Amino acid sequence: MLWLLWLGFALGISGGKLVAMSQTNTRLSRIFQQMADVLEVLGANRFKVIAFQKAARVLGELAEDVAVMDSKTLRAVDGIGKGMADRIEAFVQTGELAEAAELMGKVPSGVVMMLDVPGLGPKTVSVLWREAGLNDLDDLAKALDTGELEKLAGFGKKKIENIKKNLVFAKEAGKRARIGEAMAMALWFIDQLKGLKQVKRIEYAGSLRRGKETIGDLDLLVAADADDVGGIMDAFVGLEPVVDVIAKGKTKSSVRTGESSGAAGSSKGGGISGGGIQVDLRVVPIESYGAALMYFTGSKEHNVRLRERAISMGMKLNEWGLTKQDSDEVVASGSEEEVFEALGLAWVPPELREDRGEVALADKDDLPLLIELSDIKAELHTHTTASDGMWTIEQLALAAAERGFHTVAITDHSKGQVQANGLSDERLEKHIVAVRRVAEKLRGKITVLAGSEVDILTDGRLDYPDSLLKELDVVVASPHAALTQEPAKCTARFLKAIENPYVTIMGHPTGRLVGRREGLSPDMGALFKAAAERGIAMEINANHWRLDLRDTHARAAIAAGVKLAINTDAHGPGDLDQLQFGVLTARRAGVTKSDVVNCMTKAGLAKWLKSTR
DNA sequence: GCCGTTTTCGGCCCGACTGTTTTCAGTCG
Known part of the structure; x- marks a missing residue:
């Protein structure tokens, strides 16, 4: 019963109109995301930025059209408070949002687009805009060549080189691989790495494990002894499809694959991800495998929910394990089941980990028995x-x-x-x-x-x-x-x-x-x-x-x-x-x-x- | 801006890696 209630709630079904992809929802989702971007560059309170991002996400996923939702139902949606509801209603009434237009007027759209360059966050973009007077990606490309950016505080040679290198990926931003492609690629990487004798366990995590229809980057998790990490990382970044090493550390490495790597096994051209895909490899000791798998599977929002729960229980949850807050004593870490149990929850199937009410259901042990x-x-x-x-x-x-x-x-x-x-x-x-x-x-x-x-x-x-x-x-x-x-x-x-x-x-x-x-x-x-x-x-x-x-x-x-x-x-x-x-x-x-x-x-x-x- | 069986104010998850740093800010997931 609770399950059905959750369904109704998550979908906002209240006798309202259900549409495939409401124009209103989509447009508002986009507007809120743009507002979040602009607020970020302007240095607004980060929780305010997060609130706009969350509202954008929620609207993008909502099955019911906000245009026909009543005011009370709208405000009951998780992530939509009074402020967002007022904005939504104003938009539904008038077809526009004056506040958004005003906000966008404060920052050139080209500046906001700089956020799509990997490695460029709001702080850096703000400096490039306000201090170097750059207004778009073209300005940025030119400034990178003249060397004028080196005069800015915090801008060294390496940073400038990285921006230069990453500029091309700005256009690829937001492009995701279909799950079929991503799955083939993940299995290929796993196949290459599982043969290493140092690898005790390996599997894919992230949105692929959650079964999303498109995947932004591949997340691979390996269990190994600390002494063996170096060798595994070397093998990983040396694999044939890898064309760029974004990061390589003691527990984590990130690479980018080439455009037509044989690993993809994609027979159809075109599609979403015209370019390569980012692959992240995380290596943890086997004792932390469960906690790490949860952390790496996400979603981010689901993880935040669990961490908040851990805190309320006097514990702390991270990728290494669930520990007591005062003593750092490990409560659970080896398997996902142990960690969920220690949090007083039933094990949540990865596909449901989207912070859409699944934690509340796990709390009541009322999760659906999913089809296999x-x-x-x-x-x-x-x-x-x-x-x-x-x-x-x-x-x-x-x-x-x-x-x-x-x-x-x-x-x-x-x-x-x-x-x-x-x-x-x-x-x-x-x-x-x-x-x-x-x-x-x-x-x-x-x-x-x-x-x-x-x-x-x-x-x-x-x-x-x-x-x-x-x-x-x-x-x-x-x-x-x-x-x-x-x-x-x-x-x-x-x-x-x-x-x-x-x-x-x-x-x-x-x-x-x-x-x-x-x-x-x-x-x-x-x-x-x-x-x-x-x-x-x-x-x-x-x-x-x-x-x-x-x-x-x-x-x-x-x-x-x-x-x-x-x-x-x-x-x-x-x-x-x-x-x-x-x-x-x-x-x-x-x-x-x-x-x-x-x-x-x-x-x-x-x-x-x-x-x- | 959102939220609440520690509630209407005061919090809001957590750690790895990089680069430019002499101890940390920014970015990312």
């Missing part, structure tokens, strides 16, 4: 050579069986997907026969269902007539075109599709591509309500380019009582491995196996499919 990868027993969205896949029906079915699935649905594209060789009505009819033939052949090994990923046309009609859809076991209805439709229009479009009596799953509902395409912003609350009433499932498309529904949507979906489907949308070998990213996304949403149709037994799934008709 091994809970998935069926794949309901796949493509074969009939449309744009690389597998034959049988190859695909056998691959699914090999993974221990009891059911797989073949769902090739519909005729509107010309570029993907979508099936005409006639071809689909023949395809169904072919699928049934394979199903018969593999009977006993795996259940093979005939399906289709049918396009939701721009007006909400489906790409096949009902008479044909009726013949299918699974109908995944997805948008592939008109992905810039107005929210109201696409909401109506999707509601109409959900009404179709033969739809079983709504596939990748926003059509976004992580870091590349924004996708649609339908009224998700309305879709979830309709889907729940119809009894159909909403998909978490597990492909790391999509992750659609995203985590916040999935959370809102289960709160609304909607069943979820986690599918890979597999087009060929290897794609079934994408399932892990869908499961991570679901876990971040607090999803349990009972929320997901792919976790049902064979009979249970068959019964559910029937129930959607």
Whole structure:
């Protein structure tokens, strides 16, 4: 029960309107972040700066549109107090925030952009602006060459060289790698280092361990004896993809990788992280491993919450362990479980460590039992050579069986997907026969269902007539075109599709591509309500380019009582491995196996499919 | 600016690394 309350609270669900990504929330989040930046350069109270940063973060993650939230609910949101609520309401009323405009007028935007240069913080930027008269990155580049900056206090040769070197990364700031890329890279680094005899334990931490859809930098944690640290650091910075050593110390090193390091294993060009990625390596003694893993996994906000709790209990928490405040006696440090327990908390799964109420739930031992990868027993969205896949029906079915699935649905594209060789009505009819033939052949090994990923046309009609859809076991209805439709229009479009009596799953509902395409912003609350009433499932498309529904949507979906489907949308070998990213996304949403149709037994799934008709 | 089973004022997490420093400030996560 408490869990559901938390869901409601975290999402701000109070009968309000739920949108994919509220324009108001996004714009205000951006404005508050800019205000925080300007305040920082102006040397404002740092807690005030933090308050603006937090408000920006909270608004960016909020699933409900602040424009339709009532005043009381707004003020109940963690991180939004009277001041922020007043600003939000003023912005909603007038469409602007005079205070923000005034603030931005005090510091040139080019000066604020200097904060994006790694190593340049508010203090340094303030000096460059006020004392050296630099107004933007171009000014900075020129000043670095003339040598005039050496006259400034605190500016030595090395510092100037570093700024010069880091200037190019200002443009890369904020660019993040998709989780699929980051995971491959992290595993590559771990593979290289785990063979060293000094390494007792190694794993990735940070936002990758938390399963975020994009990752800013890789965090690796190693357990080793103090005497062995030097050798490990040397090996780390000497690895082939490393092009720059940012820091190298006794317990911590940071490097940057090259643009096309073989480690990335990325087959698709473009995307978010055009350049390399920063990798941080932290080495601690095995006795501190648990505390260090917590520290390094974050999130920062979650850690702050735990440290505050430690203080209130007369203890101190850092990466070395949980200690008594007065005596420095170590209370817990070896494992995460021990540290959480000593704090009076249940162990919190990494995916929930975002300071969204999980500590309060852990305090009551009321955390949800999150879905696991091994809970998935069926794949309901796949493509074969009939449309744009690389597998034959049988190859695909056998691959699914090999993974221990009891059911797989073949769902090739519909005729509107010309570029993907979508099936005409006639071809689909023949395809169904072919699928049934394979199903018969593999009977006993795996259940093979005939399906289709049918396009939701721009007006909400489906790409096949009902008479044909009726013949299918699974109908995944997805948008592939008109992905810039107005929210109201696409909401109506999707509601109409959900009404179709033969739809079983709504596939990748926003059509976004992580870091590349924004996708649609339908009224998700309305879709979830309709889907729940119809009894159909909403998909978490597990492909790391999509992750659609995203985590916040999935959370809102289960709160609304909607069943979820986690599918890979597999087009060929290897794609079934994408399932892990869908499961991570679901876990971040607090999803349990009972929320997901792919976790049902064979009979249970068959019964559910029937129930959607 | 936010927040509160030590509450409406007085706090607000903690440590590593770097560079320019003779003991520390700035930045980062």
